[in-house]
Amino acid sequence: MKILFVFLLLIIFAGCGQNNANQQLQVQVDSLQKKLNDIYKPGLGEFMLGIQLHHAKLWFAGTNQNWKLADFEVHEIGETLDDIKKYCTDRPEVKSIGVIDPAIKSINEAIKQKDIQSFKKGFIELTNNCNNCHKSNNHEFNVITIPNALPVVNQDFKPAK
Ligand code: HEC
Incomplete structure (x- = not known):
């Protein structure tokens, strides 16, 4: 017991x-x-600012036929797009982010071929995609252009000697 x-x-x-x-x-x-x-998580607008800078650098890298830098910049854009998909799931606009994949693919191909004309064509296609998405998401006031001046003053876009 x-x-x-x-x-x-x-x-x-x-x-x-x-x-x-x-x-x-x-x-x-x-x-x-x-x-x-x-x-703290960066918002969509902050990721876009990063993309904007890489977009501008990509142009000068490609048009200077610095293919290694162009390759680097286009991958930076790709990584930021991946971050957007991961961290901005609360933004419905992000669902259509894949619209720029074909343009990124063309640019990658042009870089591989070291083909400046295809590079320019791909870059224009990419920029149109940026603007189309802004338009279809009530951000038509945010217009991206082909850069007409260097985005930074402390970087040489020509291939390293
Ligand atoms: C999936 C649609 C989509 C695509 C594709 C897209 N954007 Fe955006 N972008 C947006 C939205 C939505 C905003 C507004 C973000 C916010 O509310 O902060 C924006 C904002 C921006 C901003 C504003 C940031 C600022 O403060 O000035 C820039 C710059 C920008 N985008 C650049 C680009 C560039 C360059 C590309 C193409 C390489 C691109 N975007 C592609 C949807 C998109």
Whole structure:
């Protein structure tokens, strides 16, 4: 009888301990969730600013036939597009981001072939895609152009000697 009583007490204590551990875990999960909610994530507009700079650099890299830099810049655009898909899921506009994939593909091909005419053609196609998406998302006031001046003053776009 005594042994049974001790046994029951043990089970009850073990149960309480489990409950306590669960509560502590829940507190930790809640505080981690709160930290996650507060983490800074760049918005779509900030990613777009990055793309804008790479778009301009890509033009000068390609037209200077610095194919290695052009390849680098077009991949930077690709990586930013991947980030947009990952981090901007709350923006419905992002669903149509794939519209620029064919233009990116043409540019990649032109870079591989070192073909400046196809590069320019692909670049114009890309820029039209930027603007078409802006238009269809009520951002028609945001017009992207073929750059007419260097985007930065501290970078040489010609191939390295
Ligand atoms: C999927 C549609 C889509 C595509 C494709 C797209 N954009 Fe955008 N872009 C947007 C939207 C939506 C905004 C507004 C973002 C916001 O609300 O902050 C925007 C904003 C911008 C901005 C404004 C940032 C600022 O503060 O001036 C620039 C610059 C920009 N885009 C450049 C580009 C360039 C360059 C390309 C092509 C290489 C491009 N975008 C392709 C949808 C798109």
